[in-house]
Amino acid sequence: MYNEALNEDKTHEYYMEIALEEAKKAFLLDEVPIGAVIVRNGEIIAKTHNTRNTDKNTLSHAEIKAIDIASKITGDWRLEDCIMYVTIEPCPMCAGAIVQARIPKVYFGARNKKAGCAGSVLNILNEPNFNHQVEVTEGILSDKCSEIMSEFFKNFRKNKTSEN
């Protein structure tokens, strides 16, 4: 698929694969395997992954860390020319941060039925009463994005059981 938004001959799958590589790094750290990438004019300016347990900080979700990196690189809290790729539908905190940062487009892989805020539980990314709405496309490499999550939680439950 040609990505008209990025002025380059790269596909959404190309960027999502990089977000997935980040998710794999989280997996290897025993962290919930979610990765995020921020792209500006076809260039990746931030790629990172969830490290909440490692950092002992709830702000270390992949999307928040990516927004932090992108703000430092662009020198602006408004990321109006940035696109985010994230493997899993954003939680309320991350969806709120995406709205606050004025990111215009988000591509995500798989849904998060329990906490997703691009429509699953709430739709923060498209709340008409906020001063910014995000164009959202879901389903980019969704099988791979959800498989790594399933594998993580299967191992998590197994380890929990063997500890008891």
Place this chain on the structure above:
Amino acid sequence: MYNEALNEDKTHEYYMEIALEEAKKAFLLDEVPIGAVIVRNGEIIAKTHNTRNTDKNTLSHAEIKAIDIASKITGDWRLEDCIMYVTIEPCPMCAGAIVQARIPKVYFGARNKKAGCAGSVLNILNEPNFNHQVEVTEGILSDKCSEIMSEFFKNFRKNKTSEN
């Protein structure tokens, strides 16, 4: 008012006054004047204010900075024994972060009709489908908390007009 939650003879107004002092620091920096305080066992472990423009980072809202400080002090992403005082109803990002950090109680001053997520636009702090709900009390020093906001936006509009 005796504050039964804090094991000390300090009132909610006492802690909110400190959050207001933080909001005043933001005001003097030409930042939207919002302050936040996190209290654990009656002790203030974080007090800070919005510095989004100064830091050029959307993550520099008062509540996010307070959660960051508190996580570093406690060494835990779960702030389950912490209470937050914030001068204005949290935005979606900050409300989401409060839920993610498992903060059990939030006291806020005045409502934010345009973006507040403790009931004004959405109710992220009390969404039954999330795995954490927050006990929220509003109206602590609400007049003072809203007055400093009104003054800020009055000046902001005046400066904007004189620039044209």
